[in-house]
Structures are given as C-alpha cells and as structure tokens.
Amino acid sequence: QISYLRSVDVFKNMHQDFFKYLKKFKFKGTVWAVPEGTIVFPYEPIVRIEAPMIESQIVETFVLSMINFQSMISSKASRISTQAKGKPVIEFGSRRAHGPQAAVLAARASYIGGCEGTSNVLAGYELGIPVHGTMAHSFIMGFEKEEEAFKRFIEVFPTGYLLVDTYDSIAAIQKIIKFKIHPNGIRLDSGDLSSVAPKARRLLDRNGYEDCRIMASGDLNEYQIHHLIRKGAPIDSFGVGSELTTSRDDPVMSGVYKLVAVKIPRAQDTTHYKTFYTFKKSPGKVSYPGPKQILRIIRDGLIKMDLVSLDNEKNIPKGSIPLLKKYVDNGNIVTKLPTLQEIREIHLQQQLLLPRNLRLLNVTQRTSPVTFSNKLSTMIQKIQG
Template identity: 45%
Template structure:
C-alpha cells in the first residue's frame, strides 16, 4: 500500500469539492442545457431555534474569502471525471471547471448584526452555475458560526457583565470547528479563548490555567503550586479542586505575594466560590479572581449569579461551542430570481411549510424613540422605506471583496450594541417574545402576481 504523503490535506477551504455532489451534477446539467441565466439566491433561517429570540449573524468573512479564492484544481477535476455519475457529461464541462472563478456579487448584513427568521442574511447574484455551486459552503460556515455566536451572546448576557472565556477547543466537533467556534464566541462577547491557534490567527487573548494532571504530577499540592507560580509569576491561576478545594484555598492564602486567580472545576460552585472568597479575603488577597468551569451554560450561570456566587470569570466550553441545547441552525439558500435577456423572473417555492417570497429583498430596521430596535420590514430590494435603515450592504462585486474585513473587535462591538438595542423580553433566556418582522405591501403584491402567473400556466385556457 502506498503512503499518503502525496495526498492533499483534509481541509482546503478554497476547493471546489467542498460541496455536495448534487451541486456539481446540477452545474453539469445547466452547462449541457446551455442555461446561461443569472440567478439570485438568498440565505435565511426559516424559524429561530427554541428559546432563541434573535440570531447574531456570523461567518461572513470566511464566506467571502471562500468565494474570492474558489477553484477547481486539476487533480480535483480529474477526480470528478473518474466518477461514474459524470461518465456521459460533455468534456467541455470539465474544461469549464478548470477555469472556474466566482464572478458574482454579494449583499449581506454586517457581520455581528442581530437578525431574525426569514430575513435574508446574504444574497448571491451570479450566473446560475456559479450561484448554485457555492450553496453548501455558504450554508455550512454561516449556519455554524451564527449558531455559536448566538449561543455565546446568550451566555455572555447571563453573566451580567462578568467575563466569559471560551474553553471549548477540546469539546468542539473537530479542530477546525474549534477555531471557527472560538471566532464565533468572540463575536458573541467572549473576552478570550483557550484555543491557541485561534488566538494567534484571530488576534484574540489566549487564556488558560492548569489541569489536574499538573497537580497530580508533583509529590504535593504545595509543590505544584509553587512550581507553576515560579514559571508564571505574573499570571498565576491555580486549580483548587484536585483534592480538597477549601484546603487548597487556604494554601493559596498562605502563599506570599500576588496571585492572579484560582479556578474551581467541580462541586457546588456557588457555595465553594463564596467560601474560597472568604478565605482569600481574610488573608488580604481580595484582588485574586475566582474562575469557574464545569459544563456551564447560560442557565447555570444565571442561577449561580442569582444565588450570589462569588465568581469573576466563567470558562465555558462544551455547551457553548456545540450549542448543546440547540445544536443545529436550519439556514437555507433559496432561488428567488432569474434574469435572462434583461427579463426578470421572480421565483418562489410552494412546498408545505417551506414557502418563500419571490424576488431580491432588503431588510429595513426601524428604531423607537429610545433608539431600540422596534421592528423590521422585509421588502423588495428596490424599495425605499422612510424611517427604516436598509441592512443588507454590497460586500462583493465581480468576485472581488469590496472593502477590507473589519477587525474582530469591531464585529464583537456591533454584536454587543445590536443585542443591547433589543427589548429585554426579546433577549430572555426562556420563552422570549417575538420580534416584529413584517413584509412590505409591495412584496406581498409581488407574491400574488407570481402566484397568479403560476396558476395561469398550470390551468390551460385561463386568462388572467
């Protein structure tokens, strides 16, 4: 058996093969049918997950980078030609793939903006083959990061101003997911990540303490504490619950000089945090911060704070980077318009519970007198609604990104400000109120026109 040294890496974000097979078979079908129309697709979420009153839009940067860099490399085209499904496909299609570049335009919400059900988060307009081929990757990256950014925003909301850090690298659904989750958690409001690779490439604060194994590797807890402090004299955070939490706190209290913090990872976190705080304060160590971890989520954090826990920092892992209570976001990517020979043909889907509105759309957001978000209107893309701010912006034209990606700190701030403009009942952790989202009259009229046109074609002899 030959080795794997010449095989490509598992993940190549710019590869045209990072898609579902049926995207490529449809592309071949369009090509052989000489279907040259331009198409507009919109990406949106039909309904919010349970107990979610809003979404935080995330993943746009990776989506745009993918569109800009998308290629079918020679060996990838050869692979496709070898598949039985393509044995009758015109060879000119494979020549087309070798030269493939995305040359369309994209409109999108600003990354970090709050969004709601049925609102287009992103719109792609391109020759139909191009617009079709990119569906899978766009859904994958935006569904995932939006899901995690929204979960992180809820966790941060529950912490009521206390710091939240991402501890999820080891529990994410794979190393690549861990990096994207760290990014999304930062957008949602986390102040750092334990994922060192994510911290480096995303310019995030790298955070971390120690594991129980470090304590257990020494003859005594005191020896372990002193060894760690000697290595990290200015950033020492000591883990207390390897053997006896309160006794470990007393050992820390007796240590001379400053200690950055201590961490609790098991037991009754509320009761232990209060007692550890009492021990440390009694020794004059009031500036030592208490960090807690252990399967935390927004509901546990809310309860800890309600019960008066003496906690300064929450390290949240599994529950946040997997959005454990709602582990999937049902974003979809639907054809809304075809343009052929200068003629615009709006498109809709009529499947039960999966109906769509036709045509390219814009979202207009209205504020109340206090500057809070009062409601959104989904309208035709060419409408103007007085008193509403148009949210979708042009971000790509002819396959080129129109402006540099904003720093992650700017996206995080936008998410924070956007969330804070939502009414408290929309932000509730349980059974949030519905945010008002309406359709413009012009969009409703367009829907009726399309339905009438479809009915006329389906019923012979009908004259509408």
C-alpha cells in the same frame, strides 16, 4: 481534483466543457450581506447572492457551513456573555468542538459574540484573539503534592489562576494560604458553584486574599450563569466550554440558501432578460420569492421593527436603515472588510439596540420584530393559498 471528478461514475455523461469550466472557475457574482456582527432574526435574508446559476450553486454548501455554524456560536456567545452581566467569559471548548477547525471557528465566533478570549492558542495565532489559559488537572496530578504543582506553576505564570478542584477545592485553597502562594486567582471547576464560590470567597477574604479572584467553569451555559449571577455568587469570570463551542442545546442553525429569482434571456434576444421569482411550496418548507432587503426601524435607540421587503419596493419607511450592503460586485470586493476587533465592536453596539423583550433568556417569551412588507405578504398568501 478535476481528474478525480472525471473518474466519478455519476459524472460519466457530463460534457467535457464542464471540467474545463471548473478548472478556470472564478466567482464573478455580486454579494449583498448584513455586516458581520449585526443582530438578525429568524426569517431574515442575511446574504443575497446574484450570480450565474452555476456560480451561485457551487458556493452554496461552503457558504452555508461557514455562516450557519459561526452565526450559531456567535448567538450562543452573545446570550452567555449577556447573562454574565459584564463579567468576562472565556471560551474553553476546543476539546469538544467538532474537530480542530471547528474549534478555531468557534473561538472566532465566540469572540465576536462577546467573549473576552479563548484557550485555543491557534486561534490566537491566526486571528489575534486574546488567549487565556489556566492550569490543567493533569499538571497538578503530575506532582506528588498539590502545593508543589501550585508553586511551580506560579513561578512561570505569576498572573495565573490556580485550578483548585482536583481533590478538594476548599482544602486546596487552605494549602494556597498555608504555603503563602499568591496567584492572581483560583478556578473552581466542579461541584455546586453557588455554594462553593461563597465558601471559597470567605476563606480567601479572611486570610488576606481579598485580591485573589474567582473564576468558575465546568459545563456552564447561559442558564447556569444567569442563576449564579442572580444568587450573587462571588464569581469574577467564567470559562465556558462544550456548551458554547457546540451550541449544545441546539447544535443546528437551519439557515438555508434559496433561489428567489431567475433572469433568463428573452427568446431570440440575448440583450434583454426577463426575471421570474421563484419559491418552494414543500410542506413546512415554503420559501419566499424575490430579492429582498431588510429595513430596520430604530426608535429611541432600540429596534422597533425589521421590515423585510422586496428590493425594488418604493414606499420605504422614513428613517429606516437597509441592512444588506454590497460587499462583492461582479467578483470584486467593494466594501472594506472589517477587522475581527471591529466586528466584535459592531456586535457589542448592536446588543444595545435590543429592547428588553428581545433580551429575555427564554426565547419563547420574545416577540419577533420581523414584519414582511405588504407586497411580500400578498405574494406569500398567494403561494400558500
């Protein structure tokens, strides 16, 4: 890799020491971050890195691509599972994820955000996420008769769900009843679910299949699930794919990585440093100076305010909780990293802290709880003025 870099034309004036440095590169900086799973809001600093300039720059793109993508998918999963009102949501979207690694990362983020599991078996293997699957259309189409496919599937997967929409959902359920096949549930994957699900439920109930559950899938998102739940559609669980693993309606989380302060040695004296705050003034892209902390104020078990303040401010509101914690100190991990299960628990607990206004499906109707401290506001006004 280093010799590749040496060969790249733009690096031809680079000092040889740089390549030697890269060979021995180790991140020795300090990292503050909100615990994974924490609910955060726009404009909040969620990671703070203190490191020599070169180290802080080398990690930038990797940090952004991991945090932006997974935070976005966790948020989407949290929105979707909230709308499902306690009914299990399974992540089904590997085939539409942005490549195989994105599929595994999306499964991870979806699980944190409240999904019960994934159909991605690699994510199960690597991360211990519960794996769920149902049969594929092609399995059914591999048999000349649909009922033959159902019977053979249930022999191997007695607790499985039968996919009924390959040809006609209601006709398929009639076959299940006629041939006395007893699956754990059926899955509806197309059509108007708010009308097919009640029909399917009635047909099953009338024939002694009260225990047979109904799973719904097929381009679902939080809005459709909200609609189905409100209409009282008799659906017991949801499979969500493309809309979740790509965050289809907004596939970009614009998290940025900004230089906010620089410490430079005072002239002729390398033991003392002066610090200056930095910020951008580009139109529409102003950045906020100085190392910051988020102080969360909780009242009656609900988030009342997140006060974004400079790290060295003295007047801290009583009882406020600083969200950024030190995870890495001079290159060493100093806070035990939670398991995936624990991260998910943190997130589910955090959901309970959201006041009604911040649970609204339509984000434009929400009021942000984020406030900047007086000191920070004054600095920002000076920059913008």
